[in-house]
Amino acid sequence: MIKEFCSENFTLIPKAIASGARRIELCDNLAVGGTTVSTGVMEETILYCHEKEVAVMAIIRPRGGNFIYTDTELKIMHTDIIEAKKLGVDGVVFGCLNESGWLDEEAMTRLIEAAEGLQMTFHMAFDDMSPDKQFEAIDWLTENGVHRILTHGGPAGTPIEQNLEYINDLISYANNRIIIMPGGGITYRNAEAVSGFLKANELHGTKIVNLNVLK
Template structure:
């Protein structure tokens, strides 16, 4: 029997509390849902950290848009990691690409090293890399523990074949965490197709708000 776990992308304090109260194993704290998630406000992070006993990872993404960053933005990312480490967060989520769509190994390694003992997830920048096989090896080389990906599809269902391929290629060297359009309506199929024990990632938002739905979290957990 697999022991899959659930991570909730939380865009506000309310979602973080809902995630914990309804059985999620971990949250990814971010803001600006309309931009796909950016680095959260430090005050919000303080408030959430004080409230939560489950694990809390923080996204380090200075803006929406692409994943090619300027020198100034890279400095900002380093400063954010240093600040959030003081909060005793449990991990970081980020990803930097080169202009040609390859993984920026130099900068990613620097951030992973800066995170120290805290685990790092390479986020959905992986969904726009030019070469999935090479990028997988590069991300592993950088020291990441997890890749968050929809399998390069608009959502996890569309990307299921790539998710399966990447999971097989990873061969348990790194966790492949499906995320992007994951809902209680498709979790059963995903859980069947992906053989390895893993985390599943969702915002659990089912309306036009930016707050997680407690019933959706329960419904997803029922399949894990």
């Protein structure tokens, strides 16, 4: 199983890796759902993690709030992907929607092209889409080369256990074409149960490993 540890900065990363994290998602400002970290944090994290053979994913998000971006914000995101690629990041995490709650296909296509050669995760903007559009989005993202979708399977704040049946439906529909990665409310305490129910090999969270084991 790959336990992806979501980290705001470098501070906890050494302990997270020592506690079993096999991939790091760099995600500043978690209070607003995450924004792009500084170049310095990204560079040092990549250097450290690659020494430990741990992959690094960087969220590309210029601000909190919704996932409907202006042209200027999309230029910022495009530049951030290019810079992250130069630093040697393994993958990027992003998501763009339009006013009707569907994928912003033009914006997504532009960012996917910039991220060529990297792993790509469509983040929890997925959970802002209506269920009927989510299954269509799986098709579109698969066809356009995105590797995984991060989802809580329901409204933020709901226990992950309430959403497992729905996440299972998403996994079944994806049918190994794209990875459906559960996140939000998954901790080291319930990770095994969630993984066992969903037969999921990748889990995401800020508490996905027990940082208190190592003093």
